[in-house]
């Protein structure tokens with residue numbers, strides 16, 4: 001279940017205390033580095049305490065390189081959304097190291113996390129979170145208005161194949177089209193990473209495939225580092241690497257020697 005758990009709420013969960021990093025420049029990120037996009041060691045997240053303690057992530061180690069397409073698979077409750085939310089700066093770990101390029105995300109304060117999300121991360125969730133009273137273009141403009149180096153709105157809308165529908169309202173669009181608007185909105189700020197939490201979860205097979213084709217096409221054309229959570233193991237064939245989560249752990253990583261385009265996936 002994709003849930004936007006905000007950093008403020010996470011503060012109650014015994015997170016790593018603030019460090020001197022907060023006095024460093026606000027955004028060191030990836031610029032001028034060959035560092036992995038994400039580097040995590042011993043990444044752990046515990047919700048609650050005592051009898052209601054839930055260990056959602058247990059000592060996850062990972063490195064994700066620039067331009068990779070990663071699919072995250074695992075049973076319900078295995079920690080996929082928790083991991084994605086922490087990588088995206090929506091939540092903070094309770095323990096362990098996490099860096100985005102040179103930026104220490106495990107010790108970032110709320111201002112740094114907001115800045116990180118705004119500059120570097122595009123999110124796509126199962127439910128599209130569009131503003132019903134705004135058109136397709138206007139929904140995308142919400143992001144481009146505050147981004148530092150956005151794509152032209154019409155380019156973002158075109159990349160998801162919605163140019164003919166750009167002046168329509170969400171209620172005039174199908175679920176798949178609304179998800180494509182959400183993708184346009186996520187990529188319009190030219191994020192370094194695109195994080196997708198069950199982007200096809202609310203869609204039928206045919207529509208879900210079209211949405212995956214859009215995500216795969218954006219990845220191919222822009223090289224944006226992309227992580228996709230799914231319950232559909234068939235989607236794993238699209239990935240460079242597949243992360244298998246279980247019981248809060250990253251249990252297995254598989255490398256695909258040959259990637260299958262979304263249009264050729266067999267569901």
Ligand SMILES: Nc1ncnc2c1ncn2[C@@H]1O[C@H](COP(=O)(O)OP(=O)(O)OP(=O)(O)O)[C@@H](O)[C@H]1O
Nearest residue numbers: 001002005047054056075076077078079080081082
């Ligand atoms: N805010 C929270 N407070 C307490 N427990 C939480 C919270 N968020 C997640 N959890 C718990 O952490 C564990 C991992 O949840 P998470 O949502 O990351 O799993 P998931 O693999 O994404 O599951 P799904 O596939 O069902 O979305 C679960 O046991 C869940 O109940």
